[in-house]
Amino acid sequence: MKFVLLTIAYFLARVSAAQSVFASDCPSDSPESCTTSNSASCCFEAPGGVLLQTQFWDYSPATGPSDLFTLHGLWPDNCDGTYQQFCDNSVTIPNDGSTIQDILVNQFNDQGLYDNLSNVWKDINGNDRSLWAHEWNKHGTCINTINPSCYSNYQTHEDVYDYYKTLYNLYESLPTYQWLVNAGITPSNSKTYTYDQIQQALSSNFGQDVYFKCDSNNAINEIWYFHHIKGSLLQHNFVPIAPLSNSNCPSSGILFPPKSGSGGGGDDDTPAPKPTTTTTSGPAPTGVPSAGYIDLSGKPGCLISNGKYYTSGTCATYHFAESSFGGVTITSSKGGCGVNSSTKEFTCSSSVDASQNQFQIKNGNIGFGGNYDWCLGSSSGSGSTAQTAVKLSDGSCSSFKLNPVSK
Template sequence: MFTSNGAESIGADTDVAGDQLGDADYSRASLDHEHFDEEKYGDEKLDTTESEINEADIQALVEEDHGHEIKLRTMSWQKASWLLAGDQVGLAVMSQAWSLSVLGWAAGIMTMLVAGVLFVVTSITMHRYIMRNPQIKDICDFGYYVFGKSRVAYVFSGFMLLANNIILIGFHILMSARVLNTLSDHSLCTVVFNIIGMVMGIVFSLPRTLHHVSFMSMFSAFCMGMAILLWLIFSGIQDHPMQGPKKLFPDDGPVRTYARSPPGTTWVDAMNAMLNITFMWVPQILFPTFIAEMERPQDFPKALAVLTGLQFFLFIIPPSIGYYYLGQYTTSPAFASLQTYTYQKASFAFVIVASILIAGIYANVSAKFIYARVMGKSRHAHSNTATGWGMWFLIMAVIWVVAWIFAEVIPSVGDFLSLLGAAFDSFFGFIFFAVAYWQMNRGSAAYAALYDNTSVANRTCGNKPITSCSLQALDVGNVDTCCTETFGGLLASTQFWDTYTGREDANQLLPQDQWTLHGLWPDFCNGSFTQYCDADRQYDPHPSPAEVNGQKVLPYQGPSVDIMLKDYNATDLLAWMEKNWVAQNQPSAEFWAHEFSKHATCFSTFDVACYGKHYRKHEDLVQFFETAIKYFNSLPTYKWLQEAGITPSNTTTYSLSDISGALADAYGKTPYLGCSGSPYSETEKGRNSMDHGRTVLNEVWYFSHANGRPQEHDIEKVDSVTKTNCAKSPGAIHYYERAKNSVREK
């Protein structure tokens, strides 16, 4: 049955990593079936709804961030309130009275109220979606996830983010120049004042965290509040306005207001006015970044409530008062309608602070988007290094220079606001969040199904089970694909024999006297296979392969699988897996994610639609792990070989026929055996041999067909459909011992 081969021996404690790795593409996990609780981890489905907030994910993200030198997730909801106020209480408020003069009282106030209600609804929807996906860091991530992890959506969102923010920064550069022009009685060229505004903006934009920016936002909101208050006072005490958009007072008659649009109002005028109002109510482009930098993003609704109250007051009351006093002579911004230059200077002077600091907020968000793509996961990205700060300054300077160019090209305030409203408001104010609402409220259909017509009705699968790969199962149109495995009907329960983990220092150790679980695979009935079948459930940070059928498999960057299990409250299962399902050369959770994403998503019976309308997030993930464990528990490879006299040894070699025969006798069918290491023909013993098979035993696959759902483990065993790559010569196979420091004590 076996022969001795001293020449090929390796000491018991020798690390045989080189031979063991061989052709293996990725790490393996192990499982100790003694600790598996069949009663606890059965096939029970929990009839509960998905948690609205992923507390465990959020906590993990905050803890990870707080381990960096530059900590971003530090804002309280109070600081977030100030940041929101600083962002929203800006010069655009001073254009709302002009919108009323174009639309009239009825249409103007109605537009403001409708825009306000939509703002509240869309903002709450956005927050709910981010709480379910707390890894979202900006509006680009939001677009990526809400449109089905679309790379196109991500790139499009990135372009729109930069375009919107840079144009808006240009608007504030223009306004700072106008303030300086007004205060200095046009002592310098406007271009010079634009450059001065740009330089001030770069300086005030240098803080990296929004926590620090929020302090400046307090001052910004105060200054803008003073400007609005002085404008209202001067509008009320002056004898008459100085001028309107087209005529000086009193060329257009006495001051008057209109319930409806004034005579002569064109469609373009009305649309400009409506977009002007809408622009004020769609700041959500920044909100994902704000939420991502809160220490408790769950508290964002508190900050949102503060902002909403402030908005409804400032966006409606002051403009209405101003329109009442200025009528058809209301300009945009409304400071120009004040009767004297003294009034204009006194109120306008406060605007420069708000203009620069608000632009700084938009610059901060834009720079972070670019900075993260440039620096990646480098230590400079979150450390106080010269490289990190140098790149931050360079990106910030480029943003402000490009914005300055826009300020020179588009010199009209009204045109600026209308352009922004027309180009971006529909996407970042409505479309993104309408899709998010649809995603969250359409039940399990939010997840991709392997078959387009898969029903989400709850199933009992009570009929006589159909065997996978049978003629009846292959008639997909006439079987319930959730009760019969139809996509990958040839099941392979796979195991590995490793001698080390590569992460012993992290206490990632192998179990004693036991092969380790690799996975449960759904091969096609002819032995071929597919992989990574559902992009919505791609949790693998290192997908292999990186492309399937011409489509790239994007690396997953969200919370790891162990966090998902914690969030599911599967703590006992997680503890068992951490102890027994052990990976090699990588954290075990990454390997679990690989097995689920690559293989579980290609089972028709694990399709999310099969779990019904009460699907609980990650229920399929948990059940797949339980099912893989169930199959593994029934296949004690180590015990079967031991009973045949085949045990790990660094001095003894075995014949493939003996190993295969022992397992075939125990299982009832011949499994696939896989080997790594050197080809037999290249070893000293096999020199000049025509046997080019590998010589280090390291894997076994047991094949079967499932009667009904694979979850039930009612199977019909079949012989391997894959040819072995092991050497067939007598005594050619090594079955090495594990390194002592790689094995967990019982």
């Protein structure tokens, strides 16, 4: 009997080992993300199968070298354009980025990577390390193929190091400034360019159309390169794809201002456009009140302080604050507001960390993870005093918008 049990145990161990493929051992012909229904594994990125490499052109005040679009981050968006955020608190690092130099230089002996990132990964307010930490905590923790379980001999923070190394290498392969200049698109305070000129300069090098965004001056200020990926992030097998977002830039009259105070790149002495700022997590929120109610489009009533829908009584006052690196936090008298990871319901309580539940407010609508459609969920009580949950739409229900209304 003992021999039989040992034989069974050995067989099960061999089967388990055969099924455990670490990220470094993924086959070269791994399927491309978002093209199959494969479940998430160390060799298949899901649900965040669209990898965005994002860059900024902050020109006033000038941020970063005068001849570079600065690095922003690497975002794993879902295949439908929505996204997850702050996915794994067990691997986050301090928000101030105070441990990053130690991780890169002392733990993984990569002074070169740290120096390179210091040159190109810039925050407009000078909080560079905080930006780096934010990008890992919000986006990097959602990349499942570098989960600690995907390493054969995981070292603490190895996933953090690999994320930073990968995003820098990908950024280096996408020299936006050089591609534009090679096409005759150079920084100027007066000369303008067409959408087609910019798109052609970028897409002819990238292999797919590229998303670029303009600020209120019609000046180009963000570039997003969309990819699928084959296998693990560690294999760096990125596949360029067409953008899932539509540019807000006009068909003509697009500015490419030199970075103010750089003394280079401009072709005249025309004053630069008025200063503008750039958020660091997607399109800039518009119509963000400091405090107000939350209404449901086309429905009577509003949300009460716990985040539930109520058709009578007093509407709760919500407070809205734009986060340091983009996104909007929402709080009520009950505490922080967020979206429950399992039920997808909007909820507010003292147990919710608002900083890890960043919403978007765009065109007067509240969204979460890129989804601006909401539905009614389960109810408690009856009649006019019933409280009904509000949840993110999954496309199978009659949806509406959530609208912040200033007090």
